[in-house]
Amino acid sequence: MCRSHIGIFFALVGIFWATVVQGAPLTNEDPVEVINFYELFNNPDAHLSLANAPDTTYYIKDHGYPAERHYVTTEDGYITSLFRIPYSHNLQNQDVKRPIAFIQHGLFGSSDVWPSLGPDDALPFLLSDAGYDVWMGNARGNRYSRNHTTRSINHPDFWRFSWHEIAYYDIAAAIDYTLSTENGQSQDGIHYVGHSQGTTVMFVLMSSRPEYNQKVKTAHMLAPVAFMDHMDDSMVNSLSPYLGFNNVYSKLFCSQEFLPYNDFVLAFMYSVCLPGSIVSSFCSSSSGETTVDQGRTNSTANSVISGAMPAGISTDQILHYMQEHQSGHFRQFDFGTKKNLKVYGTESPPDYPTELITTEMHLWYSDNDEMSAVEDVLRVAETLPNKVMHHMEDPLWDHGDFANNWEVRHYINEPIIAIMNEYEARTESASVN
Ligand SMILES: *[C@@H]1O[C@H](CO)[C@@H](O)[C@H](O)[C@H]1NC(C)=O
Ligand SMILES: *[C@@H]1O[C@H](CO)[C@@H](O)[C@H](O)[C@H]1NC(C)=O
Numbered sequence: 398m399c400r401s402h403i404g405i406f407f408a409l410v411g412i413f414w415a416t417v418v419q420g421a422p423l424t425n426e427d428p429v430e431v432i433n434f435y436e437l438f439n440n441p442d443a444h445l446s447l448a449n450a451p452d453t454t455y456y457i458k459d460h461g462y463p464a465e466r467h468y469v470t471t472e473d474g475y476i477t478s479l480f481r482i483p484y485s486h487n488l489q490n491q492d493v494k495r496p497i498a499f500i501q502h503g504l505f506g507s508s509d510v511w512p513s514l515g516p517d518d519a520l521p522f523l524l525s526d527a528g529y530d531v532w533m534g535n536a537r538g539n540r541y542s543r544n545h546t547t548r549s550i551n552h553p554d555f556w557r558f559s560w561h562e563i564a565y566y567d568i569a570a571a572i573d574y575t576l577s578t579e580n581g582q583s584q585d586g587i588h589y590v591g592h593s594q595g596t597t598v599m600f601v602l603m604s605s606r607p608e609y610n611q612k613v614k615t616a617h618m619l620a621p622v623a624f625m626d627h628m629d630d631s632m633v634n635s636l637s638p639y640l641g642f643n644n645v646y647s648k649l650f651c652s653q654e655f656l657p658y659n660d661f662v663l664a665f666m667y668s669v670c671l672p673g674s675i676v677s678s679f680c681s682s683s684s685g686e687t688t689v690d691q692g693r694t695n696s697t698a699n700s701v702i703s704g705a706m707p708a709g710i711s712t713d714q715i716l717h718y719m720q721e722h723q724s725g726h727f728r729q730f731d732f733g734t735k736k737n738l739k740v741y742g743t744e745s746p747p748d749y750p751t752e753l754i755t756t757e758m759h760l761w762y763s764d765n766d767e768m769s770a771v772e773d774v775l776r777v778a779e780t781l782p783n784k785v786m787h788h789m790e791d792p793l794w795d796h797g798d799f800a801n802n803w804e805v806r807h808y809i810n811e812p813i814i815a816i817m818n819e820y821e822a823r824t825e826s827a828s829v830n
Contacts, residue, residue: 452541453480453533456512461486462525469574470546471537471566478541479571480508482521482531483580495530496614496821497575497584501568503593503620503800504718505710507540508533510800518806520590520813527814529588530580534571536563536594539709559717559730560594564601572612585824588817589616592800593768594714596621600727600777603754613756615820617813619799620769621760623751623777625721627770727751727777751780759816761799761809763789768796787812 457464457480465481484491500520502510511533516522524531535541537558548555575581591599596618603610713730720731729746731737741747758781762774778784789808791798799809 453508453512456509457482457521460512460516460522462516462522467574469567469570471570473562473566474546474548475537475542475566476544476546477537477567477571478508478535479574480533480535480541482525484530485525485528487526488528490528493528494583495528495580496817497532497581497587498524498529498817499532499534499571499575499587499589500524501534501589501591501595501598502536502539503591503595504714506592506594508535514801514803514805518803518810520805520810523806523810523814524817527818529817530575530578532571532575532587534568534595536560536598536710537567538711542567543709556711557713558711559713560597561601561605561717561729563594563714564598565605568598568602569606569609572609576612586612586614588614588820590619590813591617592619593622593796595619597623600751600754601749603756604749604751607753607755610753610755614824615757615759615817617759617761617816619761619809620766620796621762621774621777622718622769623727623749624725624773625718625727625770626723626725627772628722628768751777752782754781755783757820758784759787759813760784761787761789763791763794763798765793766796766799785816 452466454464454466462482463484463486465483467479467481468476469479470476484495500508500511502508511521512519516526521531521533538556543550545555550556572587575587576584589599599616599618600621600623603613603616717730721727724731726746726748728748729741731746732740734744737744737746760774760778762769762771764771778786791804791808794802794808798805802808
């Protein structure tokens with residue numbers, strides 16, 4: 398099994414970044430610069446105090462909307478947080494039935510990413526003003542879901558999970574929870590929106606617990622990630638040959654907290670994402686330089702996002718993605734032959750049977766997405782019996798744009814809400830007849 402010695406971990410992080418730098422095509426600076434980031438811990442600009450950091454309710458209430466925080470305990474004991482905009486103060490619709498919309502963040506994110514574009518553009522506010530009961534999930538391990546009924550977050554056992562468990566336990570529990578509330582009890586299901594890892598967990602849940610298909614009315618996959626072998630990201634390309642298999646590297650790296658939500662990591666991210674930084678190419682894959690340079694993201698939204706990410710994940714989530722990149726399969730975690738036999742009864746992990754997903758799946762994808770290659774999106778789409786494809790016409794639209802491009806209202810959010818409204822109108826008239 399994997400080792401959890403902290404020194405080994407940091408040594409490995411060193412290897413990790415050295416590999417990134419060596420693998421990055423455009424850098425020929427002196428590698429000594431890599432070490433300088435440690436000094437940034439003393440940089441007051443980068444040093445954000447998180448003791449009293451606001452939570453998602455703050456970003457919601459800031460715009461006048463009501464906000465709630467709910468704690469949901471999963472079958473395997475993780476205590477996760479959901480945030481909710483129960484109704485719209487503009488509509489005063491608290492006493493009428495509101496269809497449920499559930500939104501799930503991507504890797505490194507949290508519910509904080511959703512309200513950041515403000516009430517004119519951000520999906521939760523638009524959904525609320527369209528009459529929905531809006532919920533935002535938080536995957537186990539992120540800043541809002543760091544608690545367990547019996548495990549300490551300082552023990553590797555807490556961090557022994559990947560996005561398989563986030564799907565199988567956290568998302569399942571969240572869906573059931575929203576349907577158990579006073580507003581949810583009379584409803585058959587929810588509408589789901591996920592970005593990136595938020596789509597992976599949907600594919601996993603609906604294929605491995607197919608009974609959940611009954612509980613999801615429409616699902617919107619923004620920048621869908623299932624198969625990954627065509628993905629072309631410089632960091633993953635340089636690391637997955639080492640970490641995408643069960644071997645000495647991946648054993649050292651596994652089941653630990655990666656990029657926890659704390660001052661040090663924010664300082665670190667702040668430094669590496671500065672223009673001209675030796676590894677700044679890493680930042681462009683989320684909310685960094687390419688989007689900012691091209692003016693595709695509003696700067697206020699961007700500063701909120703960079704203050705809110707990364708929100709804490711397990712290294713196993715990264716390993717699992719790198720396994721996909723190497724194997725070309727969309728399948729469960731690879732523990733190595735011996736443990737696979739014990740856990741799955743087969744030498745290789747089982748593939749996710751995505752053909753069992755009967756929910757109405759909407760796949761929103763683009764040509765310039767460095768994480769979700771078009772070939773990989775089409776490959777999973779081919780297996781889905783009930784899908785609608787939405788190809789972005791903007792050729793520059795990238796992975797992060799699905800969440801925070803300043804035109805996301807026009808291209809993504811309004812069309813999604815129209816599809817949900819249409820579904821509600823259809824089922825409403827069906828039940829009247
Ligand atoms: C974790 O959950 C337990 C049980 O619900 C609770 O008593 C405790 O205060 C929580 N700890 C934190 C740090 O939130
Ligand atoms: C966001 O930025 C775009 C492009 O600069 C601008 O047209 C738009 O008005 C901005 N939106 C907000 C809410 O500031």
